[in-house]
Amino acid sequence: xxxxxxxxxxxxxxCDKEILNDIDxxxxxxxxxxxxxxxxxxxxxxxxxxxxxxxxxxxxxxxHLFIHTWPEYGYAAADIFTCGNxxxxxKAAEILISKxxxxxxxxxxxxxxxxDVEESESG
Amino acid sequence: xxxxxxxxxxxxxxCDKEILNDIDxxxxxxxxxxxxxxxxxxxxxxxxxxxxxxxxxxxxxxxHLFIHTWPEYGYAAADIFTCGNxxxxxKAAEILISKxxxxxxxxxxxxxxxxDVEESESG
Numbered sequence: 001x002x003x004x005x006x007x008x009x010x011x012x013x014x015c016d017k018e019i020l021n022d023i024d025x026x027x028x029x030x031x032x033x034x035x036x037x038x039x040x041x042x043x044x045x046x047x048x049x050x051x052x053x054x055x056x057x058x059x060x061x062x063x064h065l066f067i068h069t070w071p072e073y074g075y076a077a078a079d080i081f082t083c084g085n086x087x088x089x090x091k092a093a094e095i096l097i098s099k100x101x102x103x104x105x106x107x108x109x110x111x112x113x114x115x116d117v118e119e120s121e122s123g
Numbered sequence: 124x125x126x127x128x129x130x131x132x133x134x135x136x137x138c139d140k141e142i143l144n145d146i147d148x149x150x151x152x153x154x155x156x157x158x159x160x161x162x163x164x165x166x167x168x169x170x171x172x173x174x175x176x177x178x179x180x181x182x183x184x185x186x187h188l189f190i191h192t193w194p195e196y197g198y199a200a201a202d203i204f205t206c207g208n209x210x211x212x213x214k215a216a217e218i219l220i221s222k223x224x225x226x227x228x229x230x231x232x233x234x235x236x237x238x239d240v241e242e243s244e245s246g
Contacts, residue, residue: 004193005200009130009233045166045182055187057180059168063191064180068204070127070236077128077235079202081191108233110132112200113193 004113127236
């Protein structure tokens, strides 16, 4: 399909609650996921909330990864947004599932920017 | 619905191409959208690519807004992810559509974290 971007919406349930509230573990998980998927990391920003919960984003040259966690429910929402063919978002998704210890998950794939144009990176 | 987060996936088409390639305009658009929606801005990160295109994210206490632009197609993908009831994501969406001069757009609303739990912020 002639889409500019691909987005994996990840619902991560029954995760390890300690990891969901540990900023270093989450930062490591997202950066590892980005690197193993073949992405080029440009920057990151993580915030911890009181009494619990973390939001984090990793900006990559090919778009971004983010995560928002609710440790009290063992739940995290994560998105992996990529463009081009050089990155393997499914590999990043596998790593996040594993690193967060998610015993249940679902992934919805969304195509972004399905324009009626010639697109140089499609293939 | 008893969801922890709400996500608006915005497809912004036929936008002003100059704005899509101007980092200051996009930063101003996202920050204005966040503030007018009632969100608390915690940080932001924007990157400009060669020869064109910008990626930007604004982290808010209630989650995040991001944008990725393809000026060559007049296209931008934007997401507004919020939790709780204090923010009006639809207002942020209206502002982005207006500030980017999008003559065509579509918005898909996704519920994130629809868990089988009592949730204190639901209303």
